[in-house]
Amino acid sequence: MAPPPNPNLPLQERLLALAKTLQCTWYLEMRPCAQTLYWNRIANLVFLLVGWFVGHLTLILTTGRYFLSWIRMNYYTRMAQLSYRTAFIAAAVTYGIVVYKTMRARAKTSARPATTPMDLLSDENIQYLAMALVWLFSPQYPLALIPYTIYSVFHVATYTRANLIPVVLAPKPAPEAADGASPSRQAVNSPLANQIGAFVKEYYDSSMAIVSYLEIGLWGRIFLSAILFQRRSWILIVLYTAFLRARYSQSQHVQSAFRQLGARVDSFVSAQGTPPAARQVWGAVKEAGKQFHDATDVRKYIGGPAKKTT
Numbered sequence: 001m002a003p004p005p006n007p008n009l010p011l012q013e014r015l016l017a018l019a020k021t022l023q024c025t026w027y028l029e030m031r032p033c034a035q036t037l038y039w040n041r042i043a044n045l046v047f048l049l050v051g052w053f054v055g056h057l058t059l060i061l062t063t064g065r066y067f068l069s070w071i072r073m074n075y076y077t078r079m080a081q082l083s084y085r086t087a088f089i090a091a092a093v094t095y096g097i098v099v100y101k102t103m104r105a106r107a108k109t110s111a112r113p114a115t116t117p118m119d120l121l122s123d124e125n126i127q128y129l130a131m132a133l134v135w136l137f138s139p140q141y142p143l144a145l146i147p148y149t150i151y152s153v154f155h156v157a158t159y160t161r162a163n164l165i166p167v168v169l170a171p172k173p174a175p176e177a178a179d180g181a182s183p184s185r186q187a188v189n190s191p192l193a194n195q196i197g198a199f200v201k202e203y204y205d206s207s208m209a210i211v212s213y214l215e216i217g218l219w220g221r222i223f224l225s226a227i228l229f230q231r232r233s234w235i236l237i238v239l240y241t242a243f244l245r246a247r248y249s250q251s252q253h254v255q256s257a258f259r260q261l262g263a264r265v266d267s268f269v270s271a272q273g274t275p276p277a278a279r280q281v282w283g284a285v286k287e288a289g290k291q292f293h294d295a296t297d298v299r300k301y302i303g304g305p306a307k308k309t310t
Contacts, residue, residue: 053159055094056152062087063149070142084145088136091148094155095129124250131243138236143218147211154200154207161196205253212247212257219244245296262286 062083069080102125120126128148135144169190222240225233247254268274269282 052094052097053156053164055090055097056155056159059087059090059094059152060149060156062090063145066145067142075140075142081140084140084142085136087145087148088132091132091152092129092136094152095125095132098125099123099129121246122250124247127243127246131240134236134239139231141218141221143214143221147214147218150207150211154204157196157200161193161200165190165193165196208251208253209257212251212253213261215244215247215254216257216261245293248293249297 066075066080066083066087069075069077069083074080075084102123128151131144132148135141219237219240222233222237226237244254248258265282269279
């Protein structure tokens with residue numbers, strides 16, 4: 001974690017230091033001459049344009065603009081389409097930066113690089129990066145924007161609380177000690193930062209549960225498109241099924257969402273008055289889902305223990 005900002009520096013220099021040491025470090029590492037003030041400013045500009053934080057903020061704003069058009073049933077206007085595509089470009093940029101930084105960190109620490117396709121595909125950042133590119137070149141599915149936007153809200157909130165607020169509102173240095181020791185830097189006690197922290201703590205788990213339900217519901221939306229033979233829907237259902245299967249194996253929220261949905265359908269079909277055909281169809285769906293889960297459990301094929309299903 002970066003040290004607290006030096007309160008004696010002007011705001012501009014504190015922001016430049018933030019750009020140098022945080023999310024745009026990936027750019028500075030590529031150019032040794034970026035240690036000069038000139039390259040610091042260039043790197044800061046690159047960070048503002050395509051960096052991690054601005055990418056998430058752009059995603060939030062463009063998603064909001066798109067849904068304004070969607071509410072007014074104008075989702076195929078030029079502005080709506082531009083907002084939709086820009087949102088997924090921003091998503092691809094942000095996740096691409098995270099993937100790049102992860103690879104660089106592994107190389108620096110001499111950790112085992114993820115060279116096999118299975119290692120790469122098991123990284124959830126790569127999964128979301130790949131799906132952002134898929135959505136970018138696919139027909140519009142507004143529901144696909146919402147999970148990315150929810151993630152971006154929490155990323156922006158956390159980054160603002162942990163990095164931007166301490167830089168902009170740098171604490172004043174404590175009075176110099178009598179023995180001449182250098183004063184210690186104090187943490188920023190900002191009401192805004194405290195409110196952001198409380199918001200993240202209170203709503204994070206419930207928001208991740210909502211994301212899980214949305215991702216499952218999105219599969220149903222794509223499946224309906226495939227049944228109706230809409231454009232590119234069969235390719236999309238294959239890709240998104242692989243994505244959702246990977247999310248199920250890695251996310252407890254997705255597993256919990258599937259269990260709760262299954263329990264609700266079980267309760268519905270077991271009620272009196274439900275036609276026997278409905279029970280048979282639901283039983284066949286559950287059996288097919290179990291067989292698909294077992295057949296796609298990659299740990300069986302790489303020597304790991306297979307995950308038990310209920």
